[in-house]
Amino acid sequence: MTDYFKGIAPVTYEGPESTNPLAFRHYNPDEVILGKTMRDHLRFAVAYWHNFVWEGGDPFGGRTFDRPWFPADSMELAKLKADAAFEMFEILGVPYYCFHDHDIRPEGASLQESADRLNEMADYVAPKMEGGTQLLWGTANMFSHRRYMSGASTNPDPDVFAYCASTVKTCMDVTHRLGGENYVLWGGREGYETLLNTDLDRELAQMGRFLQMVVEYKHKIGFTGAILIEPKPQEPTKHQYDYDVATVYGFLQRFGLENEVKVNVEQGHAILAGHSFEHELAMARALGVFGSIDMNRNDYQSGWDTDQFPNNAPEAALAYYEVLRAGGFTTGGTNFDAKLRRQSIDAEDLIAAHVGGMDICARGLKAAAAMIADDALEAPRRARYAGWDSADHLSETATLESVAAYAEAGQIDPQPVSGGQERLENIVNRYV
Amino acid sequence: MTDYFKGIAPVTYEGPESTNPLAFRHYNPDEVILGKTMRDHLRFAVAYWHNFVWEGGDPFGGRTFDRPWFPADSMELAKLKADAAFEMFEILGVPYYCFHDHDIRPEGASLQESADRLNEMADYVAPKMEGGTQLLWGTANMFSHRRYMSGASTNPDPDVFAYCASTVKTCMDVTHRLGGENYVLWGGREGYETLLNTDLDRELAQMGRFLQMVVEYKHKIGFTGAILIEPKPQEPTKHQYDYDVATVYGFLQRFGLENEVKVNVEQGHAILAGHSFEHELAMARALGVFGSIDMNRNDYQSGWDTDQFPNNAPEAALAYYEVLRAGGFTTGGTNFDAKLRRQSIDAEDLIAAHVGGMDICARGLKAAAAMIADDALEAPRRARYAGWDSADHLSETATLESVAAYAEAGQIDPQPVSGGQERLENIVNRYV
Amino acid sequence: MTDYFKGIAPVTYEGPESTNPLAFRHYNPDEVILGKTMRDHLRFAVAYWHNFVWEGGDPFGGRTFDRPWFPADSMELAKLKADAAFEMFEILGVPYYCFHDHDIRPEGASLQESADRLNEMADYVAPKMEGGTQLLWGTANMFSHRRYMSGASTNPDPDVFAYCASTVKTCMDVTHRLGGENYVLWGGREGYETLLNTDLDRELAQMGRFLQMVVEYKHKIGFTGAILIEPKPQEPTKHQYDYDVATVYGFLQRFGLENEVKVNVEQGHAILAGHSFEHELAMARALGVFGSIDMNRNDYQSGWDTDQFPNNAPEAALAYYEVLRAGGFTTGGTNFDAKLRRQSIDAEDLIAAHVGGMDICARGLKAAAAMIADDALEAPRRARYAGWDSADHLSETATLESVAAYAEAGQIDPQPVSGGQERLENIVNRYV
């Protein structure tokens, strides 16, 4: 056992009146809402990378955090890091965590060594997982090393494509072995810096074929979790192919994968794509590809991925409302893809940030559930479209001419009806 | 004949050294480039709305332009407007124009009267078109009237859907009758102001079915032009369903229309969606849906649709480079969806703005054509991906395992190769 | 009495549990907080323009609202409009309203007629104000008419400058006569569309001299209210000189007005300038120019002035926290520079939107007041800077050398201390 979190007790629910900064005021794991515990609704996961790998650097400065396992370039330090990670999971009582291969093992000198190290680390964490924190998803980091600077599966060099195939295969195997419930692909370098040197058609074909192979392999090994793509419009690249949910959906259709792959929607990525988080969630639901969420908060006015902990309850309510409308999570969950501000250098900051984030999500969930229970938003929504219940303009036999004929025969003159937006916003504010 | 442009002679090509503000310095219609005249490459069109309908208002002020046909609310004024329009087309020598139904006829008191007026105006302009300016595309304005405030085909009221069916049918008929080469759908109100009152699934279904009907009707009446969708992310709505090219492509696939409908890509809309214009053009080409362009320039720092005349030659070169890579225009063309700044109140401003815009496009085209003729960008692009010529990782028999096995057998360690972006940018700057 | 709001009763406080959409749940005017009633803390004002002048148009569509006083181009309709306005003020029980000259009187055929009409309307509304709704501020609309298209006081035509002098003088006189507590200048056209035709130096000099004249005139007529400038970065112009609080402050200093003029800070304008609302408020306080606020909410992802009603309680809390830190309002107040979404076409929408907005502000105020009462944020803030209490590096006698000598003598090696941002955010979330 490390002493990194020494003196910090497991976090418990103390209720809204508590002023204990390391207690839950809203997240009460066993509380039942709409027939399910909050634990099962929210399915919280802690991200290994932000908490245990990132050193506090930004483009203008280096490490600010002082953690005993840095620089974590040996297996020994990687194990110390894992020890600390699971200590934190236990303090928070989270049911899940998520990792990139690269987060839990240092890169080896060869493809083989990297794989061996990943397997060794999997052996190391497996017993720790018996403590109750399972793997929500695994993924491979195919963006940090310089070999990926021009892309992973979309690289101009076919050897990089092959390198990726091996890396993903290894990482899927480990995810499967550890009982991971999903496997995520995040295409940080699948895109371009400049169109001038990019063969767009070819790169899209490479990426599509790669994804098909991943899906085939999933079935082959009997992995029953979901394959998830995480959309993001840009950063690190100037343009990323997995721009947003609608773009990913079109891509999936093009490669025949729309029933095989779902999306992991991140708040911050939604914002960077010019959307609200709830938009991306609603679109994922409408298109049948809702999978999981990366919960965080992007500064609306900083044009990069700020990955802050969520702190706005009304926004969380709108997000979980869409999650509930989508039927809630199945294999997915709420992963905190959020990092401390780099000035928050204490161990206690790590805990407090998660406690605050979990509470915000809990508040959002409760408000969303209450709105659903009260039919507060759905009743007016149904009423607004009620005219369509008796219209058959969309039927298979309808044509532009037949519908036009209806309009012309009646010389109809449709009158506008209030959209009542402010009244609906006020209703939401009754719940948050 | 009106005297609105009195004293302004037809614009002619005078060459780069000319200082005549109303002469072409670069656009030489009969000059042959890559085997085709500039006229046939560029296929310029003037937009009726910005030039003859818009009064110079903005959200904080009203009409600044003083045009004899304003307010154009009678058929008499509509005809005066048409007279002036064709006078301007003749001065500019443009081969095409574009219109919304609403631009050329005042709204009638009924659906029928609106249709009758459109037909009357079609009769009125048809002989004028013999002067040489043909119809690039027609479209229906289904966003200005308050009946469309909550959407056109996506309206919660099925009667609005029916109203639209009649309106589009009439407008397609007129477009067909006038020999229009395309029919455009721009979904300015097909989207939402707030998710709170929106049934996303239903609205997408309405819009998809409507588009299917339009395509069926096109075939029925023997219209051989293209049906085009014009993507735009937002404004007037908070979110528009036709967000960008990739989103539209996914939508078309979902409704089985990806081989029936193409896109009309606008520079300003690309910018608002967070893309470069050339990105959207390249994406349209890659996805097989490139149709036509709305040329203008959006202020990168104003978050609304500024619709300025293009004035940056290097940017125009990158755009026409993608147009040429897509095989050039077939039914499409270069429509100036651009408007004067509201302080540019003189008739001469209208002419000068188009002359400048046409010259910028001509400069862009010439630079793009030269880069293609010299293989200046394609040679390095081919070289960059040359490794794939002998790789079969994408073959139908390849699997994640087989490709991984290749990597593992060789313990490959792919080395990065310079992307040479600045060198390519320097090459482009040799041509612009 | 009009019957526009027929059937809508005066809005009263019913408490948080009320589900009455037209009752206050949080705004309890007589409730005392930190020694002052909520009425006196918040000093709510209704904006004449958004509610009674704006017709629901946007750049792509015209009037959606159907109000009996439209188009309000006669004195008779202007009076009907005023009747409705004061009926709404009474329903809401607001202590203030705000207007532009142009809002309450139709433009006359001449400068004189416009002035006469303004005075006539002032006579008309004066008795109505005895009902309890006073004038928070008046202002002149010097941006809508085409004469202002190239600026008001910054116009290239000195006659426009003179026209503005007369207009502002008349409007200040009326504001003074009606007991207005402030006079606002909003420079919607004081800026430029393009630097190419702009004499920046000259325009800044014109604007500075104009403001000096306004201040001199204020003193001459014994107007004891504040002169306020309302910063906004752009829209309608490409660039506005009153970009943000810091820019306005520099401008005021340059013309010797930093002790004469304060700022009216608008949430939406702060957002458009790349700032948070609380930043602008904090900056105004720090620079000693805090005056009043225009409360609304700008969509973070729409690059134009969306002027939505505020609906996010945590954000309102941060704003009122800065208002309280600035000592609260003196002559200023909370003006709702907010407009209905254009689909919200019912009279009830007008009332509900204000009720919701007032409640959000009340929630914000209460949370802010509690944080101050508990010293919840100030205690950690003081602690963070406590080292400065005993440092004299800033004293008048200190020099770069003397301070450097201290550092060098001790070979100091300052160690970072956690900024605790997430912990502070969690504290805020205990209050909202």
Next chain:
Amino acid sequence: MTDYFKGIAPVTYEGPESTNPLAFRHYNPDEVILGKTMRDHLRFAVAYWHNFVWEGGDPFGGRTFDRPWFPADSMELAKLKADAAFEMFEILGVPYYCFHDHDIRPEGASLQESADRLNEMADYVAPKMEGGTQLLWGTANMFSHRRYMSGASTNPDPDVFAYCASTVKTCMDVTHRLGGENYVLWGGREGYETLLNTDLDRELAQMGRFLQMVVEYKHKIGFTGAILIEPKPQEPTKHQYDYDVATVYGFLQRFGLENEVKVNVEQGHAILAGHSFEHELAMARALGVFGSIDMNRNDYQSGWDTDQFPNNAPEAALAYYEVLRAGGFTTGGTNFDAKLRRQSIDAEDLIAAHVGGMDICARGLKAAAAMIADDALEAPRRARYAGWDSADHLSETATLESVAAYAEAGQIDPQPVSGGQERLENIVNRYV
């Protein structure tokens, strides 16, 4: 001599027709324009940091560049780095370079050792500078080390303030000793991450006092170069106090420094602040604080500091037009604060990028000079404001009343005049 640039010959001017990727096509140092050589107009400088310190990392990946002096953590490697730097300066024939203390010396274990190392490196580069590349400006890096995470002069810890005083003193001394022509302060961490933990008033006071000390020290040591502040709105902090030129100007006035300090304006920072580069330059000129420029290009659609090499000639022309209007550079110059894209990993990329950038600036300068020689933009500008030549509305004796009286006596009705924006844009396009 290193062999890093082995095989790359000094770059020479070959004229516009050259296709040599490592030749100047436009920058002809000895060519005289408006009475001055291009060398003396442009005063090019190479930035040490981007070229010799940055390793190609971004927030999602590490080093891509493979340079023999990395990681440059010893004096030996620092000297190797300096050798390579001066080899590159010679190849490019640039008259200037710029550095942070941290760029040329590795951080020492103590304040003293860091100072000693800086002095040792100054001794090392001094003889190299006899080769012709002088120091345009020096600056201290007070943002990368974790001690600065909460600010430099604005730090909550007064010891950090003192540490900065020593650091800046040392760096000013070295800059002075090496004949540097300016000293720059860039406040990357002078700002805040969250208002919640920030004492804005106090931090502004600290920063103002620090700057006063710097100015006093400059005079004391007889440094005759300019003290420059480099505005930037955000990144790395959420908000930086030196937001833009207008903000800095207000700050300087507040601390009595507006005649002592000038600005170093960066294209990318202007963009991030919502301005055009030419706006910031024009504003600096109008406010009398124009000093120097950091030339680069920010991607308009990436919300972070992309620091690309400039590649758009029309934009460069507008920038140098404002430089020429400001009287050209005195102590300032054109520093390339630009970095390679991280995929551009070859030594040749470093040279090619600068050659392209220098050529773009040269094209811009030539176009700007020609517009000035032809009075192409100034003649219409003067004409636009000509009415003011005979107006005395701004005189000291004028009052709001007297100017209003003029307007009212004449019942003037000013008529708008075209702003002719598109015509002016067309004029510019004749020159670029």
